Amino acid sequence: MSFPKSSSAQDGACCYRRKGAINEILANFAINGPDGLPDPNIAIWTLLLLISWKYVGFAVIMMLAGMQSIPDELYEAAKVDGASFWQMQRSITSPLLAPTLRIWVFLSMIGSLQLFDLVYIVWGKYVSTTAGVSTMATYMVREGRSAGNYGYGSAVALIIFVISLIIALVYQKFVLNRDLDGAVTEQKEAEKRARKRAKEVQHREVAALASEVK
Numbered sequence: 505m506s507f508p509k510s511s512s513a514q515d516g517a518c519c520y521r522r523k524g525a526i527n528e529i530l531a532n533f534a535i536n537g538p539d540g541l542p543d544p545n546i547a548i549w550t551l552l553l554l555i556s557w558k559y560v561g562f563a564v565i566m567m568l569a570g571m572q573s574i575p576d577e578l579y580e581a582a583k584v585d586g587a588s589f590w591q592m593q594r595s596i597t598s599p600l601l602a603p604t605l606r607i608w609v610f611l612s613m614i615g616s617l618q619l620f621d622l623v624y625i626v627w628g629k630y631v632s633t634t635a636g637v638s639t640m641a642t643y644m645v646r647e648g649r650s651a652g653n654y655g656y657g658s659a660v661a662l663i664i665f666v667i668s669l670i671i672a673l674v675y676q677k678f679v680l681n682r683d684l685d686g687a688v689t690e691q692k693e694a695e696k697r698a699r700k701r702a703k704e705v706q707h708r709e710v711a712a713l714a715s716e717v718k
Contacts (some may be wrong), residue, residue, distance in 0.1 A: 541626065541627060544636035547627070547636055547637050548636055548637055550637075551622070551623065551626075551637045554626065555619070555622065559612070559615075563608060566604055566608050567601070567604065569604070570601045570603070570604030570605075571597065573600075574596065574600045574601070578596050578600075579592055579596060582595070582596060606679055606680060607680075610672070610675055613671060613675070617640065617664065617667060617668050617671070618640075618668065619639045619641060620639065620641035620645070623637055623638070623639055623641075623642050624642055624645070640660065640667075643660065644657050644661055644664065645657070648660060648661075
């Protein structure tokens, strides 16, 4: 399942704060746990755990959808050839799941550039700066709308858009295009065969005209 953003943020705030669930569990073992929210040395790892928890459901759904698109005949043929489980994962599952992984990486990259709600709910617009987890989106809101500098906030939003667009175009050109090329391979082969047949017909017509002239 996938978890709502506000729910993930509140769960994180309850678990990693000074009197949170994790520190209460550590206290039972006489361990004084750290405060995972305002400490700059720990806050970034807390944010990483929260993001992982937030998107693990979406990642699992994507991977399951990608695995269901792999034909069972490939695994059956590999079993007949004597391939082990790990050999099938390395030679069948991983290559055919690569397009799904590339899409997931792309969405994660764009999402990280636009990360706002999780940081804003857990750390707030001011604590996020001192904790070292401020993002471009939280900076835009803090220095733009909250400070009354709407023009400056709009400029930051435009910069975020341009950076996201450049990354998306570069990633599509050098990474995602290989999936598009693989998807249209059949069409390209058919066009190639059609051009070859057209050339053969043209050569035959030229040869026939040459023989008539003689």
